[in-house]
Every structure is written in C-alpha cells, then in structure tokens.
Amino acid sequence: MKYNPQKIEKKWQKRWKDSNLYQAKDKSKKPKKYLMVEFPYPSGDGLHVGHVRSYTALDVLARKKRMEGYNVLYPMGWDAFGLPTENYALATGIHPIKITEKNIRIFKRQMNSLGLSFDWSREINTTDPSYYKWTQWIFLQFFKKDLAYQREMPINWCPKCKIGLANEEAIGGRCERCGAQTEMRLKKQWLLKITEYADRLIDDLGKVNYAGKIKTQQINWIGRSEGTAIKFKIQNSKQYIEIFTTRADTLFGVTALVLAPEHPFVASLLKIKNQKSKIKNYEEIKKYIKNSKKKSEFERTQLEKEKTGVFIGAYCLNPANNEKVPIWVGDYVISTYGDGAVMVVPAHDKRDYQFAKKYNLKIKEAIKGGYISKEAYVDYGVLINSGRFNGLKSEQAIKKITDWLIEKKSGKRTIQYKLRDWIFSRQHYWGEPIPIVHCEKCGLVPVPEKDLPIKLPYVKKYEPTETGESPLAKIEKWVKTKCPKCQGPAKRETDTMPNWAGSSWYFLRYTDPKNKKTLADFEKLKYWLPIDLYNGGMEHTTLHLLYSRFWHKFLYDLKAVPGPEPYERRYSHGVVLAEDKRKMSKSFKNVINPDEIVKSHGADSLRIYEMFMGPFDQTISWSSQGLQGCSRFLKRAWELKSKVKSQKSKVKVKIQNYNDLERLVHQTIKKVSEDLENLKFNTAVSSLMILANTLGELKEIPNRYYKIFLILLSPFAPHISEELWEKLGNKKSIFLEPWPKYDFKLIETETFQMIIQVNGRVRDKIEAPKSLSEKEAKELALSQEKIKKWMVGQTPKKVIYIPGRLVNLVI
RNA sequence: GCCGCGGUGGCGGAACUGGUUUACGCGCACGACUUAAAAUCGUGUGGGAGAAAUCCCGUGUGGGUUCGAGUCCCACCCGCGGCACCA
Numbered sequence: 001m002k003y004n005p006q007k008i009e010k011k012w013q014k015r016w017k018d019s020n021l022y023q024a025k026d027k028s029k030k031p032k033k034y035l036m037v038e039f040p041y042p043s044g045d046g047l048h049v050g051h052v053r054s055y056t057a058l059d060v061l062a063r064k065k066r067m068e069g070y071n072v073l074y075p076m077g078w079d080a081f082g083l084p085t086e087n088y089a090l091a092t093g094i095h096p097i098k099i100t101e102k103n104i105r106i107f108k109r110q111m112n113s114l115g116l117s118f119d120w121s122r123e124i125n126t127t128d129p130s131y132y133k134w135t136q137w138i139f140l141q142f143f144k145k146d147l148a149y150q151r152e153m154p155i156n157w158c159p160k161c162k163i164g165l166a167n168e169e170a171i172g173g174r175c176e177r178c179g180a181q182t183e184m185r186l187k188k189q190w191l192l193k194i195t196e197y198a199d200r201l202i203d204d205l206g207k208v209n210y211a212g213k214i215k216t217q218q219i220n221w222i223g224r225s226e227g228t229a230i231k232f233k234i235q236n237s238k239q240y241i242e243i244f245t246t247r248a249d250t251l252f253g254v255t256a257l258v259l260a261p262e263h264p265f266v267a268s269l270l271k272i273k274n275q276k277s278k279i280k281n282y283e284e285i286k287k288y289i290k291n292s293k294k295k296s297e298f299e300r301t302q303l304e305k306e307k308t309g310v311f312i313g314a315y316c317l318n319p320a321n322n323e324k325v326p327i328w329v330g331d332y333v334i335s336t337y338g339d340g341a342v343m344v345v346p347a348h349d350k351r352d353y354q355f356a357k358k359y360n361l362k363i364k365e366a367i368k369g370g371y372i373s374k375e376a377y378v379d380y381g382v383l384i385n386s387g388r389f390n391g392l393k394s395e396q397a398i399k400k401i402t403d404w405l406i407e408k409k410s411g412k413r414t415i416q417y418k419l420r421d422w423i424f425s426r427q428h429y430w431g432e433p434i435p436i437v438h439c440e441k442c443g444l445v446p447v448p449e450k451d452l453p454i455k456l457p458y459v460k461k462y463e464p465t466e467t468g469e470s471p472l473a474k475i476e477k478w479v480k481t482k483c484p485k486c487q488g489p490a491k492r493e494t495d496t497m498p499n500w501a502g503s504s505w506y507f508l509r510y511t512d513p514k515n516k517k518t519l520a521d522f523e524k525l526k527y528w529l530p531i532d533l534y535n536g537g538m539e540h541t542t543l544h545l546l547y548s549r550f551w552h553k554f555l556y557d558l559k560a561v562p563g564p565e566p567y568e569r570r571y572s573h574g575v576v577l578a579e580d581k582r583k584m585s586k587s588f589k590n591v592i593n594p595d596e597i598v599k600s601h602g603a604d605s606l607r608i609y610e611m612f613m614g615p616f617d618q619t620i621s622w623s624s625q626g627l628q629g630c631s632r633f634l635k636r637a638w639e640l641k642s643k644v645k646s647q648k649s650k651v652k653v654k655i656q657n658y659n660d661l662e663r664l665v666h667q668t669i670k671k672v673s674e675d676l677e678n679l680k681f682n683t684a685v686s687s688l689m690i691l692a693n694t695l696g697e698l699k700e701i702p703n704r705y706y707k708i709f710l711i712l713l714s715p716f717a718p719h720i721s722e723e724l725w726e727k728l729g730n731k732k733s734i735f736l737e738p739w740p741k742y743d744f745k746l747i748e749t750e751t752f753q754m755i756i757q758v759n760g761r762v763r764d765k766i767e768a769p770k771s772l773s774e775k776e777a778k779e780l781a782l783s784q785e786k787i788k789k790w791m792v793g794q795t796p797k798k799v800i801y802i803p804g805r806l807v808n809l810v811i
Numbered sequence: 812g813c814c815g816c817g818g819u820g821g822c823g824g825a826a827c828u829g830g831u832u833u834a835c836g837c838g839c840a841c842g843a844c845u846u847a848a849a850a851u852c853g854u855g856u857g858g859g860a861g862a863a864a865u866c867c868c869g870u871g872u873g874g875g876u877u878c879g880a881g882u883c884c885c886a887c888c889c890g891c892g893g894c895a896c897c898a
Contacts, residue, residue: 246898351898612836615824623837800878
C-alpha cells in the first residue's frame with residue numbers, strides 16, 4: 001500500500017478527538033509540564049505558516065514529554081478582541097461576535113488538520129463574558145490600588161481609525177493597524193502604572209530563563225538610568241528648575257539650560273502679563289511654542305536635523321559655581337522624560353555641541369582629553385576647570401559632585417526610566433468595557449465585583465464617534481446607570497480596554513477555565529505554574545510579554561498567584577518569509593496557505609519541513625523544494641515497513657556490522673532527546689533521516705529498531721507514525737509508549753578513527769583502540785607509510801595526543 | 812548613533828569544551844528502470860592542478876594567541892533585528 005497522507009491523517013485526527021489522549025489532568029501524581037504558545041488573534045486570513053512553525057515545535061515537545069511520563073498542559077485559545085474584527089464588521093455589517101465565531105471555526109479546523117495535540121477541553125476566548133469578567137476584575141484591583149488612573153494627556157491619535165494609540169501602537173508615527181499618519185490630541189485616558197514595577201521587571205529577569213536577546217530588549221525598553229537631579233535657582237526668583245543628568249561630572253561645563261515647550265516654567269512665563277515688557281522676544285517665544293505643539297511627538301523626535309530653540313530672556317544660577325546660565329526653550333527636549341529640562345554641556349555632549357554652535361553658546365571644557373574646538377568629547381576622563389573637583393576621574397566625580405550637591409540641598413540621586421505608563425483606554429466598541437461609573441457626586445466609582453461582568457451591549461451600530469468618544473457613548477440606555485455608592489444618576493465609562501488586556505493573564509485561566517468564583521483556583525495555579533516554556537514572536541517582547549509580566553507581579557502582590565514570574569522559559573521562533581525572501585503578504589501574492597500544503601503533501605510533511613527548515617529561532621524563507629525533500633523522507637519511512645521482519649518470524653536477521661546498527665539506534669535516541677530539550681528541531685530531524693537512510697540499506701529491518709525509529713519520529717509526524725505503528729500489529733496508540741532510553745555503553749566504541757596530523761595538517765586517518773597511550777599513538781603514527789613520507793630524515797620535536805581524537809606530530 | 816544577533820559550498824544549513832570544515836536536505840551531473848517523460852533507485856558533487864596517487868588554497872577582511880582557530884583576542888567591513896534627540 002502506498003503512503004496516502006490525506007487518508008490516514010483524517011483517520012487519526014478523528015480517533016485522537018474521540019480519545020482523551022491529550023487532556024491534562026488536574027489531579028495527577030505525575031510531574032507536570034506546562035507548555036504554551038501565544039494564542040492567536042483569529043483574523044479572517046486564517047493560519048499563517050509562521051503559526052504552524054511555533055505550534056508544531058511545542059507540539060513536538062508536548063508529545064515527547066507525555067511519552068516521558070509527564071502530565072502535560074498544552075492549551076489553546078483565542079485573543080479575539082481587536083480592531084480588525086471591528087473594522088471588518090463596520091465594512092460588512094456583520095456583528096463582531098459572528099465574525100469571531102466564524103474565524104475561530106476556521107482556525108480550529110486548521111489546527112486540527114495539522115494534528116496538533118491541544119487540550120481543547122480548556123479552550124478559552126477573551127471575548128467571552130465569563131472570561132472578561134476576570135479581566136475586568138483585575139482592572140478593578142488596579143483601580144483600588146491606585147495603579148489605574150485617568151489623566152488628560154496628549155496621545156497619538158489615528159484620524160482614520162479614530163482611535164487613541166499607545167506609543168507602541170504608533171510605531172514610526174503611523175497607526176499600527178491602518179498605517180495612517182498619527183497626530184497628537186489631548187484626551188482623558190486611563191493609564192496603568194507599569195512604571196511602578198519598572199525595577200522589578202528588570203531585576204526579576206535574573207530569575208527566569210529567557211533567550212538573551214529577549215532580556216536585553218526588555219531592559220533597553222524599560223531604559224533605567226541612574227543619575228542626579230540638580231536644582232538650578234532662577235535669577236531674581238525663588239523658583240527652581242530641576243534637571244536630570246547622568247553626567248554630574250560635567251556640571252562645571254554647563255553654559256545653558258533648555259526646557260521643553262511644555263515645561264511649567266515656560267507656561268508661567270507666558271501667562272504673566274507684565275513679563276511681556278520685560279521679555280523682549282515675547283512674541284518669538286510664543287510663536288515657537290505654538291509651532292512645536294503642532295508637530296506630533298514623532299515629528300519632533302524624528303527630525304535628526306538641526307535642533308532649534310529660543311532664548312527666553314531669563315537666567316538661572318549654576319549651583320556649582322553660581323555662574324549665570326541662560327535659559328532656553330527647545331523642542332528637542334522631551335517633556336515626559338525627567339522634568340522636561342536639561343543642562344547644556346556643549347563640550348561633552350553631541351547634541352549640546354550642535355545646539356551651542358548654532359546659537360553661539362559658550363563651550364566650556366570640563367573633562368580633559370578631547371579636541372573641543374572640533375567636536376564634543378563624550379567619554380569619561382579627568383576633570384578640569386571644575387574647582388575643587390579638578391583631577392578627579394569622571395566616575396568618582398559623578399559620585400562626589402552628587403554628594404556635594406546633596407549636602408547643599410541642590411540635588412539628589414534619582415533614577416529615570418524610558419518606560420511610560422501604559423495608556424489603557426481605547427475609544428472603540430470591540431473590547432472589554434472598563435468597569436467604572438462616573439457619578440456627579442462621588443466621582444469615579446468602581447463597579448461592585450458582584451455586578452461583573454459589565455457586558456458589552458449587543459448593538460447594530462458601532463461606528464466611532466466624530467468627537468473621538470467610544471461608540472458605546474452613543475448607547476444611551478447602556479450609559480445611563482445608577483451610582484453604586486449613592487444610587488444617584490451616573491454614567492458608565494464608555495472607553496474599552498486595549499487588545500493587550502485579555503492576553504495579559506490568559507495563561508492563568510487555562511489552569512481552571514470554568515471557575516466562576518475566582519480567576520483560577522489557587523491550588524491549581526500552584527500545581528501548574530510557572531509555565532515551563534512559552535513560545536511566541538519576537539515582536540511581542542516589549543508589549544505583550546512585558547505587560548503580562550507586569551500583571552502577574554501585581555497579582556502576585558495581591559496573593560492571587562503563587563509566584564512572581566509567569567514564564568520560567570521564553571523562546572521566540574523566527575519569522576517564516578515567502579520563497580522570494582520577502583514578508584508574506586496578500587499584496588505580494590506570495591502567501592503560503594497551510595491548507596494547501598496539507599492538501600498537497602500532508603500535515604506530517606509540513607510539520608517535518610517546518611522543523612527541519614532551519615534553526616527554530618532564525619528567520620527562514622519558505623522553500624517548496626525543501627518541503628519536497630521532507631515529503632520524500634516520509635515516503636521512504638513508510639516504505640521501510642515492507643522490510644520489517646516481525647519478532648515472531650523465524651527468519652533470522654542477518655546484518656553485517658550489527659553492532660554498528662545498534663550503536664546508531666542508540667546514538668539517534670540520544671541525539672533526538674537532547675536536541676529537543678535544546679529546541680534544536682532541525683538537527684533532530686536530520687538524525688532521524690540518517691537512521692532511516694541506514695535502515696533503508698538493510699535487506700531486512702529488525703522489528704525492534706523500526707519500532708524505536710517510529711517512536712522517535714512520532715512527535716514530529718504523528719499521523720504516519722500512528723498508522724505504521726498500527727500496521728506493526730500494535731493495538732494501543734504509539735503515544736502511550738514510553739520514550740526510549742539509550743544505553744551509554746552501546747554508544748561507546750572501543751576503537752576510534754585517529755587523525756594523524758603533521759604540523760597541524762591531516763595526513764592520514766587510521767582505526768585505533770581508545771586505550772592507546774601517547775607513546776603507542778606516536779609509534780603507530782610514525783609506522784604509517786603516508787606519515788613516513790613526511791618524516792623523511794626528521795624526528796618529531798613535539799607530539800600532541802588527544803585520546804579518542806588525534807595525534808599531531810610537530811617537526 | 813547605541814544595544815543585540817549573524818557572515819561557512821550553487822542554496823537552507825551542520826560542526827561537542829579550540830582538534831577530520833561542509834552532517835542532513837535541496838540543487839546539479841552521470842548512470843539504472845522506461846518507447847519516452849515524471850517518479851524512484853544508484854554514484855558523484857568546496858575551489859584549483861593532475862591520468863592517478865596526491866598536493867595546494869579555502870568558514871566576510873586584516874592582524875594576533877596556539878602544535879592546531881569557523882570556534883578565543885584586537886581592529887575593520889557587510890547583513891538582519893530592536894531602540895533612537897531618553898540628557
């Protein structure tokens with residue numbers, strides 16, 4: 001019979017579904033493994049071959065771990081709130097709920113067609129009220145701990161989607177969803193105080209096993225820098241301006257202060273009427289500020305061109321030497337970092353140098369070593385022109401000058417972060433309603449927990465409003481409510497949560513998906529957490545991954561979860577590019593649809609190929625010929641069956657080098673087992689190919705070796721392995737077999753191929769016993785004809801012998 | 812600019828702790844089967860010289876350490892990813 005993947009794959013998928021083979025047990029004495037892949041957004045496009053790569057990889061591990069005797073949780077669910085569904089609903093008039101249901105059906109069908117061993121009894125959906133009840137509950141806890149707050153703030157506004165965007169959703173000044181240029185708008189927003197957790201989010205990275213680049217990316221994103229806040233007294237005033245610097249050692253080189261246009265001192269200056277006469281260039285300043293406000297934050301920061309600024313006609317005093325320092329306003333200073341004010345040290349900062357050159361500010365050297373007439377010297381060095389601190393090295397000077405400022409009450413040590421609080425409200429329909437009531441008398445009132453979930457009203461119209469308010473604002477019946485506190489008239493919050501909300505805690509719900517009393521039973525959480533391996537895309541490193549760690553730490557503080565970190569190990573799969581090495585995209589018409597591959601080559605071929613295509617964490621472009629090769633491998637594996645001699649058969653298996661075969665089998669067990677632990681799927685597959693090739697050379701294949709081969713193959717290609725296993729006469733599923741163990745003694749050989757080098761160059765190779773001594777090795781090497789040729793008239797000066805490897809004769 | 816990762820055949824990629832560079836797969840060439848093609852199977856396949864044995868050169872570039880370097884050190888070039896006026 002020929003290998004017919006389509007036929008056998010359907011057969012086994014049905015059988016697996018009817019059995020409970022992949023269900024994780026809550027009460028089990030077995031050790032647990034919790035493996036998780038990022039749950040997808042069920043878009044209308046269906047599954048991408050990139051999803052297949054990640055899901056298959058962890059499916060391979062899940063299957064192997066079950067066979068090793070672990071109680072494995074490998075769950076799947078749907079991150080279904082989000083803008084594309086809402087936009088599609090607007091375009092078609094079909095309700096988001098209906099669209100989501102349909103897309104989930106497609107995704108689920110596709111996943112099953114790949115033979116993925118998800119535990120569907122734990123399926124979750126972020127748009128299900130029984131799920132988002134707990135998302136809302138967590139929000140309430142944030143609110144009660146003052147970690148959720150409202151603030152009027154400039155936000156990235158997408159004029160096309162009519163939605164406010166978090167900084168991370170407006171990448172490069174463009175809307176993440178539609179690509180339109182964003183503008184700045186002032187809007188009252190909900191924020192979550194992720195900055196409160198900044199230190200712990202960095203420090204606890206030491207407790208987990210994440211791929212290195214993931215850690216560094218998170219650390220850079222949080223952007224902690226330790227420095228000094230220094231107060232500059234404004235001349236003829238009691239006011240101070242506080243600046244932040246990491247280079248207190250350059251304080252004596254300050255020749256100006258620059259304030260962001262949003263700085264309160266700038267505003268206060270413009271408000272005072274009689275200042276108008278004092279400040280000569282009042283109109284100029286006003287115009288400058290007006291202009292820079294028009295620019296979006298992106299425009300302001302994007303322009304790497306010249307820095308601009310205006311002198312505002314006031315001075316302050318350098319606390320180090322009481323020198324008069326002119327105050328400027330300039331929009332290259334970021335208002336949200338530090339206090340929106342910087343000290344200008346042209347001699348030792350590139351930007352300041354540029355600014356000083358343009359506006360003819362003084363350039364005062366404070367660190368020796370550079371050519372400040374030409375360019376800024378930014379390295380550390382030895383202080384000059386710095387009074388009593390002259391001669392100190394920068395590192396010491398930073399410390400001493402800061403201490404001195406603290407003593408004088410002109411400064412303090414402080415830490416600044418690049419990380420900002422998380423803008424948590426969206427003016428959209430298809431998200432979790434924020435469970436807050438606005439009461440005229442009582443202000444912001446949290447919805448009582450017993451009233452959760454606040455369900456999203458089922459309506460026909462969900463167009464965004466022109467004012468930028470959420471579509472929910474138009475549903476008067478829903479908005480009007482009673483204040484839970486005073487029972488007076490009140491209005492519901494109409495903003496919804498961002499699509500990152502539901503995914504920030506979903507891994508908890510898998511452990512106890514149907515719990516009505518709490519987000520998940522604590523005992524179950526204790527058994528399953530932390531997640532042993534979490535795989536997902538690199539693009540989520542600074543968003544979802546950071547957000548969910550933040551939520552988890554918060555829940556840990558509430559004692560709702562047992563540990564401070566959700567993920568013990570995190571790994572990211574590489575992107576699968578199209579065959580033309582570009583990103584797969586409908587517009588390029590280069591998208592590979594997994595359905596078509598399953599149809600043409602079968603799920604097992606697709607799975608094997610995606611594991612074999614290259615290192616798991618590396619970007620790889622699709623190759624239909626590579627797929628073909630994997631397909632051939634499975635076909636050969638299928639045909640090996642006809643050569644298998646059953647155990648009962650009396651035909652004696654005659655194999656030359658029987659020990660070699662035994663050794664190869666055990667080597668393969670070792671290689672596959674170890675490679676899987678290290679997520680080296682590609683080399684694991686290649687070792688299976690080597691074993692298959694060797695078995696193929698035999699006239700007859702011993703049953704027990706073929707069985708081991710099938711077991712090793714089964715996590716990668718489950719359908720074909722099950723089918724062949726059954727054909728061997730086995731009644732139970734191959735996945736109930738224990739994972740084979742290798743015998744170290746059988747891998748070891750008594751002889752080895754000894755490399756003979758002369759002056760480090762390979763000149764001969766011979767078989768030699770491993771027990772060879774250095775002296776024997778030398779003699780053996782010198783007795784070889786090929787070596788004699790090289791040794792004519794010479795004796796080795798030095799002999800290097802590495803037992804089990806080589807001997808090197810130096811002449 | 813800063814941070815991280817990488818550069819090995821015609822291609823995707825192997826290579827333990829410094830010890831045979833190119834496993835496995837693709838492609839290509841030749842051969843077998845076939846009326847023929849596809850499929851399949853077999854053999855070969857880093858470059859150069861040679862009839863062959865064999866020799867020389869080869870892991871981005873230049874230097875260094877070492878008996879020996881893809882692997883370690885220094886400098887540089889190129890590619891990818893992230894951050895980007897963060898003071």
